Amino acid sequence: MKKLLVLLTLTVMVFGFTAGASAQVCSTCKGALRTVDCPAAVGQGGACAINGFDYDDNIGNLVATHGYCNAIGGLEKYKAIFAICNCANAAAFVSGQPIAVRMEILVNGLTGERGAYWSGTGVPAIMAWDDFATQPAACAGLAQTRSFGAPSFWRGDGVTAVLPGALGVDPTCAVGAGARSTIITTPASVDVVAPGDGAYWWIDVPPVRIDPTVLKNNEIVSVKISIYDPTLPLPICPSCITCICECTIDIAQVCCAGPAPVTTNLTFNYFTSLATGDYWNGISISNPTGVAGSCVLTARQLGAAAACTATVAVPANSMFVDLLENITWTGTVNGAPCYLMAACDYGGGFGFAMMSNGNSDSMGYLAWTVLP
Numbered sequence: 001m002k003k004l005l006v007l008l009t010l011t012v013m014v015f016g017f018t019a020g021a022s023a024q025v026c027s028t029c030k031g032a033l034r035t036v037d038c039p040a041a042v043g044q045g046g047a048c049a050i051n052g053f054d055y056d057d058n059i060g061n062l063v064a065t066h067g068y069c070n071a072i073g074g075l076e077k078y079k080a081i082f083a084i085c086n087c088a089n090a091a092a093f094v095s096g097q098p099i100a101v102r103m104e105i106l107v108n109g110l111t112g113e114r115g116a117y118w119s120g121t122g123v124p125a126i127m128a129w130d131d132f133a134t135q136p137a138a139c140a141g142l143a144q145t146r147s148f149g150a151p152s153f154w155r156g157d158g159v160t161a162v163l164p165g166a167l168g169v170d171p172t173c174a175v176g177a178g179a180r181s182t183i184i185t186t187p188a189s190v191d192v193v194a195p196g197d198g199a200y201w202w203i204d205v206p207p208v209r210i211d212p213t214v215l216k217n218n219e220i221v222s223v224k225i226s227i228y229d230p231t232l233p234l235p236i237c238p239s240c241i242t243c244i245c246e247c248t249i250d251i252a253q254v255c256c257a258g259p260a261p262v263t264t265n266l267t268f269n270y271f272t273s274l275a276t277g278d279y280w281n282g283i284s285i286s287n288p289t290g291v292a293g294s295c296v297l298t299a300r301q302l303g304a305a306a307a308c309t310a311t312v313a314v315p316a317n318s319m320f321v322d323l324l325e326n327i328t329w330t331g332t333v334n335g336a337p338c339y340l341m342a343a344c345d346y347g348g349g350f351g352f353a354m355m356s357n358g359n360s361d362s363m364g365y366l367a368w369t370v371l372p
Contacts, residue, residue, distance in 0.1 A: 025086050026225070026247035029139040031077025033220075034068040035253045036210060052119065052207035055223070055251040056080070067207065069256035076139040080225055080249050082201040083135065087245035092229060098188040099244070100230040101127060101148050105182040105208060106222040106248065107215065112156035115214025116221045117180035123206050127151045127186045131198035138200040151206075153181035175209070188230040205251060217255040224248045264295075264349035265370040268340040272355055274299055274308060274324045275335045279361075281324045282354040285342055287314040293346035295320070299329070302336035314344065342367070 036053050053067025056079045084093050093099075107114035127148040132138035153162040155178070162181045184206070205223050215221075227245040272279040287293050292315050299308045308331035314320045324340075342351060351367030 025088075025245055026080060026082050026249065027135065028249055029077045029079055029081065029135075033250050033253055034078075035256050036068055036221075037212070037256055052209040053252055054207040055205040055249075056202075068252070076141075079139065079141075079202050080205055080223070081135060081138045082203065082225075082227065082245050082247070083199060084201055084227075084245060085199045087227070089244045092244045098229060098231050099148075100188050100228055101129075101184075101186045101203060102226040102228065103184045103205070104224045104226075106224055108219055109222065109248075111182070113177060113180050113182050114156075115211040116208055117175070117182050117211075118153065118184060118206055119175055119180070119209045123153075124204070125150055127184070127206075128204040130202050132200045132202065133198045135200050137198075138202050141202055144202060144204055148186035151184045151186050154183035154185065155180065156182045158183055175211075205249075208251065210254065215254045219254045220250055221252040221254065222248050222250045261345070262347035264342075264344040264347055266295075266342040266344070266349065266351045266367040267370055268342070268351065268353045268367050269365075271299075271324060271338050271340060271353065273335045274301065274327075274329060274333045274338060276325045277335055279355050279357050282322070283324060283340070284319055284321045284352040284354075285312070285314055285344065285367075286319040286350050287316060287344070287346055288348045288350075289346045290316050291346060292316045293344055293349075295342045295344040295349075297327070297340055297342050299324075299338045299340045301334055301338040304332065304334055304336065304338075306331055308333060308338075314346075314349075341370075 057066045084090060087093075104111060105116050105118070107116050127150075128144040128146070129148060130141060130144040130146050132141060154160060155162055162179055203225060205225075208221060208223075210221070225247060226243050228243045266285065268283065271281040271283075273281060285295055292313065294311055294313050297310045297312060299310075301308065308329040310327050310329050312320050312322075312327065342349075350369065352364065353367060354362070354364040356362035
């Protein structure tokens with residue numbers, strides 16, 4: 001019992017200290033992660049075709065949904081908000097303190113140019129921000145009135161500058177690798193922190209573009225935002241030892257969730273055989289749609305080690321009717337009883353099975369429709 005009490009005490013101490021040391025630095029007003037055009041979709045140009053997607057849309061609409069597939073809901077849900085009192089070095093926020101911001105695009109948490117970048121169209125001339133007394137006020141804010149100044153653009157190595165005039169604007173995703181910026185830095189601003197400033201900072205995330213030839217479905221695009229003191233040595237370094245505040249916010253998932261494919265799945269629960277025998281076995285599968293389709297048949301025979309398969313065409317507004325023995329099967333047909341499943345690439349299909357020995361013995365039944 002004593003050992004258990006000691007273990008319990010240590011557990012409480014460890015988790016207690018951990019919870020106390022991990023105050024929330026930034027939030028997004030709890031908006032759900034949205035998606036951008038799927039690179040694999042034929043005929044879609046991805047986010048390049050609409051010149052990017054804007055996480056918080058502070059500089060005006062790019063398109064009705066701000067470059068995302070799904071409706072944005074309220075803009076208040078999508079903001080990078082820093083609670084500066086919870087920062088690791090909150091004491092640095094004093095009047096006259098020089099403050100700068102560094103933003104870096106990440107793909108699946110990795111740095112470098114990986115198909116998501118800032119480009120000419122939509123990149124602001126200034127890095128906007130604003131402060132608020134409370135987080136609800138920051139979430140409800142509709143405009144930013146303050147600025148960190150004109151940003152500098154850098155390639156993924158963090159040392160190669162990209163001149164604003166060189167930032168590509170080609171909506172076909174033909175922006176060259178040398179003009180793709182994944183890092184933005186702002187100049188020092190000595191008048192950012194002043195008496196009476198609010199403790200919740202909304203910092204604008206500029207529009208981001210993606211290259212559909214690089215990004216893969218369901219990859220996550222994030223932005224790491226660092227607030228730092230530019231007067232200290234090495235203000236931009238891997239360990240960010242001079243950072244006052246830092247956090248990473250997911251801003252998009254690649255690949256719009258398209259509509260679920262319309263299909264029909266049927267089960268025929270008994271046939272005497274797939275081959276010629278004492279009984280003939282007939283099958284009928286209907287297609288009530290106006291588009292021709294096909295069905296993949298999978299038959300499981302008694303005692304067979306593997307299934308037999310076949311694909312049959314079903315004309316629009318018509319049906320497929322044949323004997324099982326006439327169908328070309330892949331696999332060994334052993335003549336045993338079987339059941340059969342039909343996976344059709346159209347909706348609303350239905351089926352009928354019939355078997356007979358040509359005399360007095362016969363049976364028919366409707367196929368079962370298997371719900372997705």
